[in-house]
Amino acid sequence: xxxxxxxxxxxxxxxxxxxxxxxxxxxxxxxxxxxxxxxxxxxxxxxxxxxxxxxxxxxxxxxxxxxxxxxxxxxxxxxxxxxxxxxxxxxxxxxxxxxxxxxxxxxxxxxxxxxxxxxxxxxxxxxxxxxxxxxxxxxxxxxxxxxxxxxxx
Amino acid sequence: xxxxxxxxxxxxxxxxxxxxxxxxxxxxxxxxxxxxxxxxxxxxxxxxxxxxxxxxxxxxxxxxxxxxxxxxxxxxxxxxxxxxxxxxxxxxxxxxxxxxxxxxxxxxxxxxxxxxxxxxxxxxxxxxxxxxxxxxxxxxxxxxxxxxxxxxx
Numbered sequence: 489x490x491x492x493x494x495x496x497x498x499x500x501x502x503x504x505x506x507x508x509x510x511x512x513x514x515x516x517x518x519x520x521x522x523x524x525x526x527x528x529x530x531x532x533x534x535x536x537x538x539x540x541x542x543x544x545x546x547x548x549x550x551x552x553x554x555x556x557x558x559x560x561x562x563x564x565x566x567x568x569x570x571x572x573x574x575x576x577x578x579x580x581x582x583x584x585x586x587x588x589x590x591x592x593x594x595x596x597x598x599x600x601x602x603x604x605x606x607x608x609x610x611x612x613x614x615x616x617x618x619x620x621x622x623x624x625x626x627x628x629x630x631x632x633x634x635x636x637x638x639x640x641x
Numbered sequence: 642x643x644x645x646x647x648x649x650x651x652x653x654x655x656x657x658x659x660x661x662x663x664x665x666x667x668x669x670x671x672x673x674x675x676x677x678x679x680x681x682x683x684x685x686x687x688x689x690x691x692x693x694x695x696x697x698x699x700x701x702x703x704x705x706x707x708x709x710x711x712x713x714x715x716x717x718x719x720x721x722x723x724x725x726x727x728x729x730x731x732x733x734x735x736x737x738x739x740x741x742x743x744x745x746x747x748x749x750x751x752x753x754x755x756x757x758x759x760x761x762x763x764x765x766x767x768x769x770x771x772x773x774x775x776x777x778x779x780x781x782x783x784x785x786x787x788x789x790x791x792x793x794x
Binding site for chain 2: 537541551
């Protein structure tokens with residue numbers, strides 16, 4: 489199966505698991521093995537000012553990071569739980585059009601440490617910065633700590 | 642009009658402004674003039690583990706603080722824009738049942754400073770801590786900075 493097929497199947501799986509995202513105008517995910525782009529239409533995600541609702545922006549950014557780690561673990565043949573532990577959200581600019589959150593895996597050294605920790609301890613933390621950009625400016629930045637945990641059998 | 646009628650009308654208005662919340666199983670708001678409780682059903686807000694989806698929890702908590710400030714300003718006869726500027730979210734425990742976010746206005750002194758600043762400058766910040774509790778424990782804590790701004794005419 490191609491990576492895009494895998495990614496499309498992942499979004500279908502997500503839609504079945506998390507009912508809310510079916511009402512958020514998600515577009516197909518883009519994943520190159522290192523960065524994940526999660527895009528959504530503005531219309532279902534507006535606030536009272538007609539711009540991006542903070543809850544929607546936070547949701548897409550949070551889920552983008554979560555999905556990147558989940559896809560990474562699956563690429564290693566693993567099936568772990570991933571949870572968000574902590575996040576810091578900075579809202580810089582109103583979002584006035586369809587938007588995309590982008591998350592990128594840490595550098596090779598940090599990623600390798602994460603992978604080894606998962607193998608040895610069955611539990612590891614990954615810190616990610618996820619951004620929603622518009623016109624080359626950061627509209628929202630999420631700095632988040634996620635934890636992956638081996639599933640209890 | 643009674644306060645509960647006012648609060649019910651406010652939620653109806655919100656539902657018209659922010660389409661996403663119509664898919665989140667919101668229950669009637671409770672507002673006593675000082676604290677706002679925003680409750681939602683678990684079922685439409687689950688994640689892949691059947692517990693509260695982080696995006697939903699973040700959304701309800703963010704909106705609870707935003708709504709409290711908006712209701713407060715309306716009680717003063719004001720109609721301002723309110724935006725979230727910055728938030729820190731700590732996820733302590735999985736949410737396994739219908740949940741409620743609670744936000745409380747700052748003490749009288751801080752509130753009076755906020756009100757005066759709005760009157761004088763047309764712009765003021767309010768910091769709030771919003772919690773989702775379950776079984777007397779904090780499941781999610783949002784520490785957020787909101788900014789109220791006089792609407793441009």
